[in-house]
Amino acid sequence: MILGIGHDIVHLPRFVSLLHTRSHRRVARLAQRVLHPVYERPQFDAALAAAAAAAAATTNVSDKVAGGKNKELVRAAHLLANAWACKEALYKALDETDQPDCRFNAWYKHKPGTNKTTTTTRTTRNTGKPAIACDAYAAAHPAETFWLSVSHDGDYLTAFVVREGKSLQ
Structure with a gap:
C-alpha cells in the first residue's frame, strides 16, 4: 500500500555555482547536514x-573563474544535488509526524549489493530497485520501504x- 509520495527537482548549475562561490566552511557544513x-x-x-587539485593545477584564469570547466567540481555538485x-x-513522502525528526544525513540511497547493512537486505529484497533508507527509521517502522527513482x-x-507500507502478518 502506498503511504506517501514525494518529488523534487533541482537545477544542477545552481549547485555548481554554490560549490564554486561559497567558502569551504559553508560547503562543508551543507555537506555535513545533507x-x-x-x-x-x-x-x-x-x-x-x-x-581543488584540478583548480590549483589550472593555469588558465578563465577556467578558474568559470568553475564549470572543472569536471571534478561538476561531479561534486552532481553528488550533492542528487x-x-x-x-x-523523501521528506515530502513522510508523514507530518515524522518530518520534524527527519535528518537528511541519516538517510542514504542504495541498490542491493552496494553495502552490507541489514536494512539494505531487508528493504530491497534483492530486487535491484534503488531505494533510500535510514537504519533508525527502519527499526521504528519495519513494514515500510522507500523506493527511489x-x-x-x-x-x-x-x-x-514512493513510501510503501506492508502488512506485518
Whole structure:
C-alpha cells in the first residue's frame, strides 16, 4: 500500500555555482547536514578534493573563474544535488509526524549489493530497485520501504520517492 509520495527537482548549475562561490566552511557544513557520513560523504569529499587539485593545477584564469570547466567540481555538485533532491523527495513522502525528526544525513540511497547493512537486505529484497533508507527509521517502522527513482536531463535532476507500507502478518 502506498503511504506517501514525494518529488523534487533541482537545477544542477545552481549547485555548481554554490560549490564554486561559497567558502569551504559553508560547503562543508551543507555537506555535513545533507550527506550520510559513511555512504555519501566520502565520495563527495574525494570529488571536492580532486576539484581543488584540478583548480590549483589550472593555469588558465578563465577556467578558474568559470568553475564549470572543472569536471571534478561538476561531479561534486552532481553528488550533492542528487542527495539533496532524493532527500527532499523523501521528506515530502513522510508523514507530518515524522518530518520534524527527519535528518537528511541519516538517510542514504542504495541498490542491493552496494553495502552490507541489514536494512539494505531487508528493504530491497534483492530486487535491484534503488531505494533510500535510514537504519533508525527502519527499526521504528519495519513494514515500510522507500523506493527511489532519479532522472537527469541536461541541467535538471529530478527525484521521486514512493513510501510503501506492508502488512506485518
